[in-house]
Amino acid sequence: MAVGERAVGRFRELVDDDPREFRIHGAVYTDPEVFVAEMARIFERSWVYVGHDSELPAAGDYKTVVVGTQPLILTRHEDGEIYCLYNRCRHRGAVVCRQERGHSNFFRCRYHNWVYANNGDLIGMSQSTGYPDDFDRSGYGLVRAPALAAYRGLLFVRLAEQGPSLAEHLAPARRYIDWWLGRSPVEEVELVLPPHRYEYPGNWKLQVENGYDGYHGNYVHLSWQRVLQLSRESTVEEIQRYRQSGAARGLANGHGLLERPGSLNPNASWTARMMQRYPEYAEAMRGRFSEEQLVAISARRNIFIFPNLYLFDTHIRVIMPKAADRTEVQLYVYALKGVPEVINEGRFRGHERFYGPAGFGAPDDIEVFTEVQTGVHATGHGWNLLNRGQHRERIEEGEWVGHTTDEAPQRSLYRHWRRMMAEA
Amino acid sequence: MGTAATLGAEEAERFLFAEARLLDERRFDEWEALFTDDGVYLVPIDPAKEPSRSISIIYDDRRRLGERVFRQMKTPVLDQNPPSRTIRFVSNVEVAPDAADGIATVRCHQLIAEMRPGGPGQAGLNAPRWFAARCEYRLRRTDGGLKIAAKKVVFLNSDLPHYNLSFIP
Ligand code: FES
Ligand SMILES: [Fe+2]
Numbered sequence: 001m002a003v004g005e006r007a008v009g010r011f012r013e014l015v016d017d018d019p020r021e022f023r024i025h026g027a028v029y030t031d032p033e034v035f036v037a038e039m040a041r042i043f044e045r046s047w048v049y050v051g052h053d054s055e056l057p058a059a060g061d062y063k064t065v066v067v068g069t070q071p072l073i074l075t076r077h078e079d080g081e082i083y084c085l086y087n088r089c090r091h092r093g094a095v096v097c098r099q100e101r102g103h104s105n106f107f108r109c110r111y112h113n114w115v116y117a118n119n120g121d122l123i124g125m126s127q128s129t130g131y132p133d134d135f136d137r138s139g140y141g142l143v144r145a146p147a148l149a150a151y152r153g154l155l156f157v158r159l160a161e162q163g164p165s166l167a168e169h170l171a172p173a174r175r176y177i178d179w180w181l182g183r184s185p186v187e188e189v190e191l192v193l194p195p196h197r198y199e200y201p202g203n204w205k206l207q208v209e210n211g212y213d214g215y216h217g218n219y220v221h222l223s224w225q226r227v228l229q230l231s232r233e234s235t236v237e238e239i240q241r242y243r244q245s246g247a248a249r250g251l252a253n254g255h256g257l258l259e260r261p262g263s264l265n266p267n268a269s270w271t272a273r274m275m276q277r278y279p280e281y282a283e284a285m286r287g288r289f290s291e292e293q294l295v296a297i298s299a300r301r302n303i304f305i306f307p308n309l310y311l312f313d314t315h316i317r318v319i320m321p322k323a324a325d326r327t328e329v330q331l332y333v334y335a336l337k338g339v340p341e342v343i344n345e346g347r348f349r350g351h352e353r354f355y356g357p358a359g360f361g362a363p364d365d366i367e368v369f370t371e372v373q374t375g376v377h378a379t380g381h382g383w384n385l386l387n388r389g390q391h392r393e394r395i396e397e398g399e400w401v402g403h404t405t406d407e408a409p410q411r412s413l414y415r416h417w418r419r420m421m422a423e424a
Numbered sequence: 425m426g427t428a429a430t431l432g433a434e435e436a437e438r439f440l441f442a443e444a445r446l447l448d449e450r451r452f453d454e455w456e457a458l459f460t461d462d463g464v465y466l467v468p469i470d471p472a473k474e475p476s477r478s479i480s481i482i483y484d485d486r487r488r489l490g491e492r493v494f495r496q497m498k499t500p501v502l503d504q505n506p507p508s509r510t511i512r513f514v515s516n517v518e519v520a521p522d523a524a525d526g527i528a529t530v531r532c533h534q535l536i537a538e539m540r541p542g543g544p545g546q547a548g549l550n551a552p553r554w555f556a557a558r559c560e561y562r563l564r565r566t567d568g569g570l571k572i573a574a575k576k577v578v579f580l581n582s583d584l585p586h587y588n589l590s591f592i593p
Contacts, residue, residue, distance in 0.1 A: 192477075192478055192479055193470075193478075194469050194470050194478075194479075194583050195469075195479070196469070196479060196481070197469075197583070197584065197585035197586070198585050198586055198587065198588075199585040199586070199587055200548065200587055200588075201547040201548050201587070202547060202548075220502060222499070222500050223495055223499035223500050223501045223502070224495075226494075226495075226498070226499040226500075227491050227494065227495050227499065230491065230494055231487075231491065325547065328585045329585075330585075333479045345476060345477070348476075348477075348478075348479060349483070351479065352479060352480060352482070352483055353488065353491075356479070356481055357481060357585075357586040357587065357588060357589040357590075358467065358481050358482045358589040358590055358593075360491065360492070360495055363502075363503035363588045363589075363590045364501060364502040364503050366503070366587070366588060367502040367503045367548070367588070368502065370546070370547040370548035370549075371547075373547045374545060374546050374547045377545070
């Protein structure tokens with residue numbers, strides 16, 4: 001949908017990039033016109049995460065996704081390549097696939113029986129004498145998305161014809177993605193299906209802002225901290241001290257992360273603990289990485305890739321906006337390849353304990369999203385503050401680096417959001 | 425008192441109704457005590473998957489079940505504050521004798537109506553939700569009466585997105 005020029009001018013005003021008091025207007029969460037523009041100007045223009053290589057292991061595998069408002073099919077063709085096709089019959093517009101995922105070498109439109117190969121080619125038309133002899137089928141295949149690209153198994157599409165390459169888009173976050181994969185000594189992950197799914201009556205950016213927010217943990221997750229104390233894993237005091245360590249980083253292109261310090265001390269990092277407990281894991285990791293790399297890999301991070309992807313230690317998180325006040329989130333837990341099975345099972349059980357719609361932590365986060373969504377309808381002041389730590393952040397190698405509880409990554413999010421919403 | 429192999433439909437029903445009442449009345453510690461020490465509570469996403477190698481909505485051993493109840497009753501949770509009101513309907517009870525280990529398998533359907541009350545205009549509150557589920561219990565006779573060795577709750581929409589399911593389905 002086209003967005004008028006007047007509206008685009010107004011979007012610029014919704015982010016106040018003041019050097020001392022960075023703030024955003026509540027309309028970014030509530031205004032349906034903002035939402036429509038976000039779909040058109042961000043989700044249908046930017047690189048958007050759509051899946052992982054391991055979801056389509058064999059020729060014929062497919063999954064359907066929605067990017068912005070557009071239905072798409074990702075397929076693995078017999079040539080081994082992955083194709084991203086618009087899920088829209090070239091005849092009169094019906095979807096050609098209704099399943100979420102499956103296996104098929106072709107897609108048959110159910111309306112008038114046109115048939116497409118899973119690379120999009122039109123290979124069959126019913127009662128074809130109704131079309132002239134020189135009808136050129138090659139011009140009527142399912143349309144391919146303008147750009148599909150992968151980085152280390154992560155698949156992204158871009159629905160705009162023009163734009164930066166995936167490498168350019170990911171560049172500021174690339175080393176963090178590499179380190180995230182490095183907990184596997186073969187640097188590969190495999191998704192465990194089906195994913196956790198939850199939805200909440202609130203805006204999608206509330207999930208983005210929260211995933212690397214180091215400020216809320218001692219309040220929203222006090223309940224979780226008490227559970228850990230009950231199980232004698234940590235005291236509340238120890239957890240709260242840990243939560244002061246590390247950094248919050250705002251990156252270019254809207255990316256950002258929350259980071260805890262890396263360490264080869266088994267008491268101070270999960271990776272080091274697993275290496276101590278499982279000598280075969282330690283051997284594989286030391287065989288692959290230098291000491292310096294191991295320290296970087298062992299830092300625990302929540303990495304956000306603009307606009308819809310988070311890389312967590314247990315899962316790949318996909319944020320799917322549905323309306324200004326409705327969002328679905330999918331958590332794809334993954335196995336680290338090349339590690340003892342017991343390590344992955346421990347990760348799976350640890351994930352279930354905190355995450356998902358009945359975990360001991362994530363539902364508390366979702367609860368506060370609904371509280372913000374309700375509160376920002378009060379327009380008395382109208383602005384939310386994202387200025388925490390602005391006075392103490394530093395710029396290092398093009399990153400805004402703040403204290404772990406600071407809002408540096410959120411500021412990066414909205415700087416890029418404004419660029420995409422208000423600039424050509 | 426018969427053996428588990430002779431568990432009658434009526435006794436099974438009485439047990440399930442009493443269990444539903446404990447949950448509806450939020451007497452979670454008494455509910456937890458219905459489980460055997462090796463009891464398992466499972467709410468799968470895909471019931472065909474082996475839970476240890478996949479991801480479930482809930483996959484609690486007895487220890488984690490204890491944490492779940494502790495969290496609800498003794499910690500400052502947000503997701504159950506205000507708490508859910510629930511009304512559970514239990515029906516289609518079938519008992520399949522299972523001679524092994526003094527265990528009987530009981531299948532039933534449950535419909536859980538749930539809502540959290542709150543002030544006007546509060547997103548997420550004041551919205552009744554309905555959950556239809558196929559349930560399977562493995563019950564064991566012990567000196568302390570019938571106990572739950574395993575409870576599995578498979579929602580009709582187990583693989584669709586859910587808002588907060590922290591009310592203990
Ligand atoms: S709409 Fe697909 S064949 Fe007619
Ligand atoms: Fe949180």
